[in-house]
Amino acid sequence: MISGCSLSLSYFGSTSTASVFYLYSSSSSSLKLNPTRRFLFQNPKNHLRKLEPLRSGRSLVMESHKTLFDVDKFDDEFVQKLVYDALVWSSLHGLVVGDKAYQKSGNVPGVGMMHAPIALLPTAFPEVYWNQACDVTPIFNELIDRVSLDGKFLQDSLSRTKKADIFTSRLLDIHSKMLERNKKEDIRLGLHRFDYMLDEETNSLLQIEMNTIACSFPGHSRLVSELHQTLLRSYGDQLGIDSERVPKNASTRQFADALAKAWFEYNNPRAVVMVIVQPEERNMYDQHWLSSTLREKHNIVAIRKTLAEVEKEGSVQKDGTLIVGGQAVAIVYFRSGYTPNDHPSESEWNARMLIEESSAVKCPTIAYHLTGSKKIQQELAKPGVLERFLDNKEDIAKLRKCFAGLWSLDDQEIVKKAIEKPGLFVMKPQREGGGNNIYGDDVRENLLRLQREGEDGTAAYILMQRIFPKVSNTYMMREGAYHKNQAISELGVYGAYLRNKDKIIVNEQSGYLMRTKISSSDEGGVAAGFGVLDSIYLN
């Protein structure tokens, strides 16, 4: 993660395993505002910035980002009606996941289903930031493509991560081999999701993550928007709001269309789309929405294989065609393969290699996968780096505006500030994987310890700006029950990109997904929480 957002978002990041949906907690403790929050980062455009106190509280834009529904005023009976309707709608419209309490629900479709975890109502989101997030999506799509072509940049940037992280190291090994062979990918398909939070202190939209592999919920995100539109139409009078303010969300169709166009470019009418899946997948229905749209709208067959199955059943023909289980594969669409857990043995790595060697369109290539790593985001945030990949200064400025503050521990001034005001920073280890972030007073203690111990240790960490997202009361629904919680939200904007050599075929924003999580105050910061699927209401 590039930002200092103090939430572990891996539950809903590129992770599509649904098992984490079920860690229900009824705690809804409030976020205690830390007085140090009044000092904040004024200009997020500037990578090296001063900490200054806020001039006049919240800006006008942020004022308009008010709580949309005063849920405290809802009576129980009204909420229960909404909840019941939401549960019914989800069940009838395939907004479902596998129930981990039902053993077969990760393998056999149609059994052990329950509604997906959802927010009862959409979360308010200022239109200006929504437009901003949509506007930058094609630029980020293009950036990822350009970075992916710079093999040296990827290898150099990740050279230190390689030593610390065996997973990245294995990806880099395959990447190196492809570079050695001068392997070209003419048809490049990116199905991305760019995640943002609104930071209340800087009044800015800050990017949390660029997901370039296995972006989850392009199927369900459309549904949750439609659910909220339907509820607002039914109860608009009582709620006093307009269902048209929930943006239309064609994520499923747009991703399916991009896959279909890539299939068409590959130009083998007998070839299939191969979805790389985990051996157990309780979020399978989100994936099935894409496959079934591909089949019903485009008459393209999608098959599902684990990486282990690809190794067992797969081969690459002399002309580069990937054959798996006797079927030619036009596109390898990863919905697995993004964590070390997805590569428990050499079989899976052999499969990654086999896929990369083939002529199949990879969504993503190893280069795209690496481009989405946190370390590369951090590199891209350095001064002058975006300019290596993009020409248009306006575009560069737009991207940079979304970058959160990010510093090396070589920056003595920032280290001093962080020791003074540790609540404004997050200390993150360079290596991949969440859960090891350091917050609050621990930041001070660790920085002082590193100063005592000398230079070597400092290279293992970076300092990041801490994001303070708005906290709102939200009804969250899980396992048929609902709870009112103080929650924070994260906007994911999908981006589809397809090119064949010099021809850009698709480069568009492709729907969105809001994810909303319980915020709880620890001394160290906002704790990792589970998330529910959500949509936005423009205000």
Add this chain to the structure above:
Amino acid sequence: MISGCSLSLSYFGSTSTASVFYLYSSSSSSLKLNPTRRFLFQNPKNHLRKLEPLRSGRSLVMESHKTLFDVDKFDDEFVQKLVYDALVWSSLHGLVVGDKAYQKSGNVPGVGMMHAPIALLPTAFPEVYWNQACDVTPIFNELIDRVSLDGKFLQDSLSRTKKADIFTSRLLDIHSKMLERNKKEDIRLGLHRFDYMLDEETNSLLQIEMNTIACSFPGHSRLVSELHQTLLRSYGDQLGIDSERVPKNASTRQFADALAKAWFEYNNPRAVVMVIVQPEERNMYDQHWLSSTLREKHNIVAIRKTLAEVEKEGSVQKDGTLIVGGQAVAIVYFRSGYTPNDHPSESEWNARMLIEESSAVKCPTIAYHLTGSKKIQQELAKPGVLERFLDNKEDIAKLRKCFAGLWSLDDQEIVKKAIEKPGLFVMKPQREGGGNNIYGDDVRENLLRLQREGEDGTAAYILMQRIFPKVSNTYMMREGAYHKNQAISELGVYGAYLRNKDKIIVNEQSGYLMRTKISSSDEGGVAAGFGVLDSIYLN
């Protein structure tokens, strides 16, 4: 049941409880043809008919009713692909039921769901019989309405049943009170399902039952037709058949439209539709399809109440308005109330009375409910009875053509034949409730016993023509698994009827549902089996 069909169809008749879905049996023993079957009823139009041997085997029409898919030729891999796609489609499109293994699945929507039990592929059905079943639907709709208006006919016909059956007795009591008060129902709404089987021996479409209350699956029947259409589109090449031969099925929309038109006639814009439900209902999603179509297409709110809740929360205002939980009720739509089990205490009977006393549109009225009883069907099959209610001789002939043979035990000639050829008859007790039918050699033994014991006992039974439906190999899917079984099918044709005084507003065939069950040979006849939802393929 009017016919001698030897299947207990109560599992899928008007019963909407899903618990019986889960009684899986893997037995698929074949139906052994009894040599006596070569003797059959030549002319089902004639109530009193002779038994004659078949002239020349099957007719041409019946020959065309061949097995559609030679499922024995399917390889496992192909079947598994179809099964997987069917499971996914069902999950994404709301073709789901509650799983009885999950405790809350009968009360809380969105939890403990699984796909509905379904046939993998549609069942062949000759177009000529399909047209016949559609053609008679408006006539049966009209017949039910006219019979319902003849209070004396209902009371007289059911006078003996009243003594034997406390449930019918209670319904008749309410009916009597309404007759005494001269209560008129100007707006009459019927949402019926007429069930048929094709009898191989007589080459005829014979009616099993007229359901006038709580007809199940107007929601799911549309879905199973769409599922089969989708599978045939996807695998049409391999199957060699045309998805267009599965008739379009707008059951949900047509029933919702009829409810909406009745709501409009009632003319109270603040009134709701009240669905009478069982306290636990695992088939709730079929019901929710209707309610949500009402809401989303017609902006009409449906509430769900048990009969006990109606008694507790309900009252009738001076002007006749039924108020339940503070809401005026325009239409009472029963999806419960059709068995003694739905009336465990006086509360439920009080609720029935309250509803009947009110001005709300009842779907059905007590009179409609009684008109659908087996005893009334039997009365209607008597010579000259249809003529009391219908004028058009052609219409009368069409209905009579669907009636199976039905005799009193006073008919010595038939009793003699039944003792000679017991396999051609079913002996049925007059009282309501399945499971007490007598088949095979037991028919002979019981008839001989009654002859020894004298006249009194014979009045308790009737003899019915036994139906011999075609047996085909069918893949049935339950709980994520599939099994090939020898199966028999029953076609249900939905009919919607709405009138306000002299104005007939709706009288139409409104979609259909095929139900397919395992056939197993007992010495006594085809045993009661569970059913799966199915559609038809016209041939």
